[in-house]
Amino acid sequence: MINPHFHGIAIKIVGELLAAKHVTGKEREMAFRKGINRLYYSAFHNLALHFQIRFTSLEEQMIHSAIQNKLKMRNLDAIASILEEMRLNRVDADYHLNKGVKRTDFEETLEYHQTIVDRLECDS
Numbered sequence: 001m002i003n004p005h006f007h008g009i010a011i012k013i014v015g016e017l018l019a020a021k022h023v024t025g026k027e028r029e030m031a032f033r034k035g036i037n038r039l040y041y042s043a044f045h046n047l048a049l050h051f052q053i054r055f056t057s058l059e060e061q062m063i064h065s066a067i068q069n070k071l072k073m074r075n076l077d078a079i080a081s082i083l084e085e086m087r088l089n090r091v092d093a094d095y096h097l098n099k100g101v102k103r104t105d106f107e108e109t110l111e112y113h114q115t116i117v118d119r120l121e122c123d124s
Helices: 009-017 023-052 057-061 063-072 077-095 103-123
Strands: none
Touching: 009 023, 009 103, 023 063, 023 077, 023 103, 057 063, 063 077, 077 103
16 A cells, blocks of 8 residues: 555656756756655655554664665565665765766666555555
8 A cells, every 4th residue: 555645746846846947957956856855755654654664762763774674574675675775866865965866866766666666556
């Protein structure tokens, strides 16, 4: 089951920004950065909701690795790997501003997101 609040929000954000005629190259890059961020958190929250993953207060301090561990404990290593790739893209988008983010980076993250969505929809 996909939470409709998260599903599709990154696509909408990027689509609206790219459709605007006044958006410059740097603004486009910021749209891709924001889209990558939203796709990661969409996948993260949907996985946690779908598999009813609960975190202890200690795990919440290391939440990104905690979800990886919980997915692997459920033999969902492939999903954990995809989520980790998404996390790495998100870290680049959020923190490495000297590294350019292109449409292809967004599209890669979008493909990862769709893989996770497809898996969750098959499990529903």
